[in-house]
Amino acid sequence: MAIVLGPNQFGKAEVRLVRIDRSRTVHHITDLNVSTALRGDFDDAHLLGDNSHILTTDAQKNTVYAFAREYGTGQIEDFALRLGRHFVGSFPWIHGARVEIEQFAWERIVVDGSPHDHAFSQPGGERRTTVVTVDGPSVSVVSGLAGLVVLKSTGSEFHGFPRDRYTTLAETTDRILATEVTAQWRYVTTDLDFGPLFGRVRDALVTTFAQVHSLALQQTLYRMGEAALTAVEQVAEIRISMPNKHHFLVDLSPFGLDNPDIVYQVPDRPYGLIEATVLRDDAPTASDRPQARPDTTSAP
Numbered sequence: 322m323a324i325v326l327g328p329n330q331f332g333k334a335e336v337r338l339v340r341i342d343r344s345r346t347v348h349h350i351t352d353l354n355v356s357t358a359l360r361g362d363f364d365d366a367h368l369l370g371d372n373s374h375i376l377t378t379d380a381q382k383n384t385v386y387a388f389a390r391e392y393g394t395g396q397i398e399d400f401a402l403r404l405g406r407h408f409v410g411s412f413p414w415i416h417g418a419r420v421e422i423e424q425f426a427w428e429r430i431v432v433d434g435s436p437h438d439h440a441f442s443q444p445g446g447e448r449r450t451t452v453v454t455v456d457g458p459s460v461s462v463v464s465g466l467a468g469l470v471v472l473k474s475t476g477s478e479f480h481g482f483p484r485d486r487y488t489t490l491a492e493t494t495d496r497i498l499a500t501e502v503t504a505q506w507r508y509v510t511t512d513l514d515f516g517p518l519f520g521r522v523r524d525a526l527v528t529t530f531a532q533v534h535s536l537a538l539q540q541t542l543y544r545m546g547e548a549a550l551t552a553v554e555q556v557a558e559i560r561i562s563m564p565n566k567h568h569f570l571v572d573l574s575p576f577g578l579d580n581p582d583i584v585y586q587v588p589d590r591p592y593g594l595i596e597a598t599v600l601r602d603d604a605p606t607a608s609d610r611p612q613a614r615p616d617t618t619s620a621p
């Protein structure tokens with residue numbers, strides 16, 4: 322009996338790519354997850370550690386980003402065909418390519434009845450939540466939402482931060498701002514028509530995200546909370562958690578391509594996590610307030 326190498330393939334899985342078409346005031350977003358895999362004569366890499374036939378997975382990833390800049394993405398089928406044919410034509414020992422693409426849907430945020438030029442939300446995934454606590458005579462209703470993914474393709478700056486030895490982040494006056502909103506708000510009473518109130522808070526959060534020219538996610542968060550409290554007087558406080566879903570401009574200069582804010586790499590981690598409570602300064606601090614987590618570090 323001999324041990325032999327069976328079918329094999331290799332590629333880059335889940336290349337997260339966002340392409341923004343800024344050629345008009347109304348921006349268009351394409352959000353893709355691209356996976357490539359090559360088949361061919363790679364026996365020596367597996368059997369001998371000879372990499373002379375390996376088109377690196379890193380190069381495959383770079384090709385995805387470069388093609389998105391050079392040719393656009395268009396329909397995902399066309400983008401996949403272009404990539405697949407390119408890989409198979411690149412070296413004689415590469416015989417096959419499998420290109421898998423998932424496209425994430427985005428909808429325009431509607432502000433005052435009109436679709437916004439550059440603010441989007443992602444359908445699906447969003448949940449409406451509530452936590453009701455009955456503690457003897459005291460009852461509290463904390464309502465909220467989770468999984469509300471929103472993105473602005475412009476109208477966001479971030480600069481003016483101090484620089485220490487470890488600060489490398491470049492200042493920017495135009496960046497993509499994207500987050501997944503989790504919000505929980507506490508009502509002052511229980512005798513309410515919760516459906517319409519939920520709609521008003523949600524609308525305040527989403528339209529404020531779209532409309533505020535952001536100087537930091539912290540500022541956007543505060544303005545969203547402020548808008549929610551302004552929209553619904555029965556809300557005493559709102560706690561908001563917003564991960565900063567970073568979009569990094571891909572450096573395409575090694576391939577002789579510029580990238581004027583078009584093609585972005587979207588790593589899903591790590592992410593900044595911005596959290597704050599926004600409240601009325603006269604909000605009751607009664608026992609029906611959401612309980613803080615017990616501090617396990619302090620002595621009993």
Ligand SMILES: O=c1[nH]c(=O)c2[nH]c(=O)[nH]c2[nH]1
Pocket residue numbers: 479490536537538539565593
């Ligand atoms: O809006 C932001 N707030 C931060 O605190 C921060 N930190 C960072 O690296 N980028 C950003 N963006």
